[in-house]
Each structure stands twice: as structure tokens, then as C-alpha cells.
Amino acid sequence: MSMTSESDEMMMPKNDIDSPPAADDANSGGSVGGNNPLKKGPWTSAEDAILSDYVTKHGEGNWNAVQKHSGLDRCGKSCRLRWANHLRPDLKKGAFSPEEEQLIIELHAKMGNKWARMAAELPGRTDNEIKNYWNTRIKRRQRAGLPIYPPDICSQPLNENQQTDDMTTFSSGDVLYPDFMPVNNFKAPDFKIFGLTHQFYQPTLHDIPATSLLDIPTSNLLAQNLHSYPNKTLLSNMHPVKRLRGSESFFPGPNGNAIPNRNQYSNDSSSAQIAQSFICSSPYDHNYHNSTSNQVSSSSLFPAVLIGNPSSSEPGWAMKLELPSLQTQAGSWGPPSSPLPSLESVDTFIQNLPTEHNLSCNLLPQNSGLLDAVLYESQTIKNSKETSYASNMVVDITDTASQDLHETEWEAYGRTISHLGHSSSSVFSEGTPVSANSFDESEFLEPIQGCNVKEPTTLHPIQYDDKVETADEMVFTRPDLWLVSDCFGPMKDPIRDQSLLKDIGTLLCDDLGRDCKKMDTSTSSSQSHGHDSCTWNAMSTV
DNA sequence: AAAGTTAGCAACCGCACTGAC
DNA sequence: GGTCAGTGCGGTTGCTAACTT
Numbered sequence: 189m190s191m192t193s194e195s196d197e198m199m200m201p202k203n204d205i206d207s208p209p210a211a212d213d214a215n216s217g218g219s220v221g222g223n224n225p226l227k228k229g230p231w232t233s234a235e236d237a238i239l240s241d242y243v244t245k246h247g248e249g250n251w252n253a254v255q256k257h258s259g260l261d262r263c264g265k266s267c268r269l270r271w272a273n274h275l276r277p278d279l280k281k282g283a284f285s286p287e288e289e290q291l292i293i294e295l296h297a298k299m300g301n302k303w304a305r306m307a308a309e310l311p312g313r314t315d316n317e318i319k320n321y322w323n324t325r326i327k328r329r330q331r332a333g334l335p336i337y338p339p340d341i342c343s344q345p346l347n348e349n350q351q352t353d354d355m356t357t358f359s360s361g362d363v364l365y366p367d368f369m370p371v372n373n374f375k376a377p378d379f380k381i382f383g384l385t386h387q388f389y390q391p392t393l394h395d396i397p398a399t400s401l402l403d404i405p406t407s408n409l410l411a412q413n414l415h416s417y418p419n420k421t422l423l424s425n426m427h428p429v430k431r432l433r434g435s436e437s438f439f440p441g442p443n444g445n446a447i448p449n450r451n452q453y454s455n456d457s458s459s460a461q462i463a464q465s466f467i468c469s470s471p472y473d474h475n476y477h478n479s480t481s482n483q484v485s486s487s488s489l490f491p492a493v494l495i496g497n498p499s500s501s502e503p504g505w506a507m508k509l510e511l512p513s514l515q516t517q518a519g520s521w522g523p524p525s526s527p528l529p530s531l532e533s534v535d536t537f538i539q540n541l542p543t544e545h546n547l548s549c550n551l552l553p554q555n556s557g558l559l560d561a562v563l564y565e566s567q568t569i570k571n572s573k574e575t576s577y578a579s580n581m582v583v584d585i586t587d588t589a590s591q592d593l594h595e596t597e598w599e600a601y602g603r604t605i606s607h608l609g610h611s612s613s614s615v616f617s618e619g620t621p622v623s624a625n626s627f628d629e630s631e632f633l634e635p636i637q638g639c640n641v642k643e644p645t646t647l648h649p650i651q652y653d654d655k656v657e658t659a660d661e662m663v664f665t666r667p668d669l670w671l672v673s674d675c676f677g678p679m680k681d682p683i684r685d686q687s688l689l690k691d692i693g694t695l696l697c698d699d700l701g702r703d704c705k706k707m708d709t710s711t712s713s714s715q716s717h718g719h720d721s722c723t724w725n726a727m728s729t730v
Numbered sequence: 731a732a733a734g735t736t737a738g739c740a741a742c743c744g745c746a747c748t749g750a751c
Numbered sequence: 752g753g754t755c756a757g758t759g760c761g762g763t764t765g766c767t768a769a770c771t772t
Binding site for chain 1: 737738739740741742743
């Protein structure tokens with residue numbers, strides 16, 4: 189098929205011209221947008237000749253001048269497109285070769301929808317051409333029920349340059365997760381932050397409140413995260429439940445070891461049941477601590493991933509599977525046999541991370557700056573050993589009555605005033621948009637509190653990294669505190685750290701509230717998937 | 731063979747962003 | 752800091768060829 193200019197010499201589509209051209213408009217030298225009507229539609233060979241001649245004589249650039257001086261009734265942008273996509277002498281015509289197709293797949297796996305960058309890697313090919321090819325390919329494979337990325341692509345380790353590139357693009361907010369751009373109200377950058385979180389501290393998946401994860405359309409999570417891991421392609425053709433069944437080592441445990449899938453997920457229990465298990469079984473469920481290596485509480489698994497929606501076998505399911513995003517890193521994380529990064533690889537990754545400050549600056553694309561302040565503040569406080577801490581709240585965190593303390597603190601949490609003067613009390617009441625599906629306070633608190641009630645009277649040691657954190661180092665049951673504990677290491681000074689953590693938690697929640705406010709205005713119509721995405725945004729940021 | 735449908739492609743549009751002035 | 756040109760990108764439209772009924 190050809191729609192080249194050779195065939196459209198006589199073609200004059202009905203919409204070809206915006207308005208009837210004046211006889212001598214072409215040479216009037218009128219400015220763009222003036223009285224000079226601009227032609228639209230397919231280019232004729234005559235126009236091509238004019239444009240080619242002009243560019244040959246004057247070179248590329250200043251495209252509006254082309255329209256002015258060449259006599260073409262085309263806007264500069266159209267001229268540029270025509271030249272770039274069809275008239276450039278170095279353009280390669282015809283179908284993509286298998287090598288080119290392979291390269292496109294690989295490039296897309298690395299770059300996502302960066303068509304121009306991909307085109308730069310494919311001499312003679314244009315970004316538009318690649319985009320059209322890719323979109324067509326997606327549709328075709330979607331129809332066929334095939335994964336977009338072949339297994340060999342998914343399992344290919346990335347070279348160091350790629351990793352570096354990914355690190356730099358990490359902050360750009362538009363590279364790593366291009367394909368899970370807002371889909372069903374789930375924003376890609378949030379996941380990015382989530383991924384970072386797991387790199388920033390040791391991957392403790394139970395840090396993420398099940399409630400927030402449950403909000404995310406399963407297909408998104410599965411597709412955008414899990415299936416970005418090396419053997420996602422294999423998984424993508426499986427029923428969500430079967431994936432769990434088939435993935436022997438699917439999620440990293442608290443110490444980075446893969447957690448074997450639980451047998452209970454091998455049955456045909458509905459996703460709702462599974463989801464319920466996550467809601468009720470939080471990180472604070474003592475079952476976690478009592479879990480054997482083969483019998484891990486569902487809370488310690490990556491919750492939303494497991495909440496596979498059986499209905500996700502719809503086309504959209506496959507569609508969302510081809511997400512390069514995390515793959516760019518996941519690809520470097522390990523062989524296909526270990527879908528999630530090994531602890532070693534994560535450690536390596538962490539070692540390559542920039543400084544904490546850089547992290548906050550570069551790796552949190554959507555941070556509002558408040559998190560920077562938090563990190564900066566925390567580091568400042570952390571570094572000033574001799575500084576007496578402002579907080580006078582003396583808490584014996586090893587107190588056997590810690591459960592009461594937890595609850596008390598949790599209740600008081602909303603009233604905490606941070607060092608920056610932010611009050612978190614308004615986080616949910618003011619900052620969070622309240623709707624039937626949105627993330628409201630009670631919805632958030634209840635599961636957690638309910639789980640807090642289950643706080644074991646006997647705290648079991650938790651294997652973390654190379655050390656065992658004892659109960660008195662891990663008394664906090666709030667996810668934010670737990671997280672921060674992970675981030676900043678074991679608490680050496682319980683009093684100081686606790687106050688610090690409270691501040692950070694408060695600030696983060698304030699940030700959450702601010703984000704929610706912003707998003708409330710922009711996503712008010714897209715809250716049909718449980719909690720609004722800002723919830724996930726904020727929580728994943730945490 | 732004709733009509734209807736679908737797939738693929740070229741082109742356009744709108745928006746966002748960057749860099750030069 | 753504002754304006755403009757250029758660029759990149761996602762989404763969409765419109766057309767034609769191929770396919771189906």
C-alpha cells in the first residue's frame with residue numbers, strides 16, 4: 189500500500205484546504221496564521237518537490253520561513269514533518285527488516301515510548317514510523333493474545349550504560365514507565381517511587397499498606413510492575429492466579445529472599461478473597477512473624493500483585509503487560525528465573541545510588557519538594573549528634589505496654605505538629621478528596637488499627653539484611669514509621685528517632701494531602717478504581 | 731462481483747518543553 | 752521574564768488496500 193506523493197498527484201481531499209486560497213497568497217509572504225490559508229492533507233509530489241528544493245538550498249530549520257518563502261501553503265510544522273518523515277534523503281523506505289523490528293522491541297523495552305530516541309538508533313527511520321509500527325504491533329499482538337515483548341527481550345540484561353541512562357532518566361519522570369502512564373487513574377511515576385523505595389531501603393514489601401495497593405487496578409500493577417520483570421512475558425500469558433502458582437519465587441521477603449508462593453493461592457479462591465486476605469492481614473499481622481519460610485502471611489507478599497483480577501484476561505490486560513518501565517532496571521536485576529531482584533542485585537543497585545540528597549532531588553520525580561525538606565531535615569538532625577532533641581516525648585519503646593502506646597500514638601498521629609509547623613490532622617479531612625471510592629480516613633485507619641490490635645505480645649525477631657532486628661528495634665506498627673526505620677537504619681536513639689519519625693510521617697502526610705488537593709482538581713472524574721491515585725501516589729512515595 | 735469491514739499508514743492536532751533572543 | 756521557533760510526543764483522523772461477507 190502506498191500513500192506516497194507519487195500517487196496523490198491528483199489527490200485533493202475534501203479537507204485538503206482549510207479555506208479557499210487566494211490566487212496569489214502563496215507568494216504574498218504572509219505570516220502564518222494570517223490571511224494565507226494553509227493546506228492540509230496529503231502532500232502532492234509538486235509540494236514535495238518545492239519543499240525538497242527549498243531545504244536543499246537553504247537547509248533545515250526555520251520552517252516557518254519555508255512556508256513564507258517557498259510558496260508552499262503549508263505551515264512550518266507540516267513542512268518539517270513532511271521533510272523529516274518522507275523527504276529526507278537518508279530515509280529508508282519500506283517495511284522494517286527483522287533486525288530493525290528486533291531493535292525496536294529492544295529499544296522500546298529500554299526507552300518506552302521515546303520514539304525520537306528510538307529513531308536515532310534506527311538510521312533512516314522516523315519516530316512517526318516507529319510509533320506507527322509499534323502501535324500496530326501492539327494491536328496485532330494484543331489480538332493474538334501474545335505478549336508484546338518476547339521472552340528473550342525481557343530477560344536480556346541491560347548493560348551498564350543503560351543502567352546509567354535509566355538512572356538519569358529516572359528523574360525525568362517520563363522514561364521509565366511510559367506505558368503505564370495514567371491508566372485507570374494510576375500514575376506511573378508513583379510506581380517509580382515505589383520501585384525506588386524498594387531500592388532505597390531493603391525491600392520490605394510489607395511497608396506498603398494493603399489498602400493503598402488494593403486501590404490499584406490489578407492489571408496495572410501486574411502489568412506495570414511485575415511484568416516488567418524479566419520473565420514477565422511468560423507470566424503475561426498466564427492467568428493471574430496461575431502466575432502465582434507458577435512463580436515459585438515471586439516476591440522478595442523481608443530480607444530480600446524470595447518468598448515462595450503460598451499454596452493457598454494455588455486454589456481457585458476468588459480474587460476478592462485474596463484481596464480480603466490482604467486487607468485483613470497487614471504487615472502488622474503477627475502471622476507474618478510466625479510465618480515459616482514456606483508459609484508466609486499474605487501481608488508480606490506484594491499485595492496488589494496477588495490480587496489478580498481474573499477478568500484481567502481482557503485485551504486490556506495484555507495491553508498493559510508491555511511495560512518497559514521497571515524492566516529497565518529489573519532487567520539488570522537478575523536472571524529470568526528470579527523475577528524480582530535478588531538481594532545482592534538490590535544491594536548493588538543501592539550502592540550505585542547517588543547520595544541521599546541526590547536521591548531526593550533526582551529520583552523522586554513527583555516530589556513536591558517537601559520530601560526533600562524532610563530528608564534534609566532528618567539528615568541534619570541525624571548528623572547533629574550533640575544536639576539535644578527538641579522533643580521531650582519520652583517513650584520507652586520496649587515497654588511491654590507498647591501496644592497501647594502504638595494505638596495512642598496512632599490516634600495522636602493526626603494531631604502531631606511537625607518541626608516545620610505542619611499539622612497532619614488535616615491530612616485526611618482536608619487534603620484527601622472524599623468520595624465513595626476515595627481513600628478516606630476511616631478506610632485507611634481501620635485496617636491498620638485492626639491489625640495493630642493483632643500486634644503480637646511477643647515480638648519475634650525479624651531477619652533484616654545481615655542482622656536481626658529485635659523487637660525493641662521494630663516496635664512501630666505504623667507503616668510510615670516502619671518504612672523510615674528501614675530507610676534510616678535501626679534506631680539508636682529511640683527517643684530522638686521516634687520524634688524524627690513522627691515528623692517525617694507528619695510531613696509526608698502533609699505532602700500527601702497537598703498532592704491530593706492538586707489531584708483532586710485534575711482527577712476528580714477518575715476515581716472509579718477504589719482509592720484515588722493520589723493515595724497511591726503518596727503512599728508509594730512513603 | 732459488490733458492499734461492508736478491518737488493518738495499516740500518513741498526516742495532523744494539541745500540548746508541553748527547550749533554547750535562543 | 753516574555754516571546755518565538757523548533758522539537759517531541761500522544762492521540763486522532765482520514766485514506767487506501769486487503770479482507771470478509
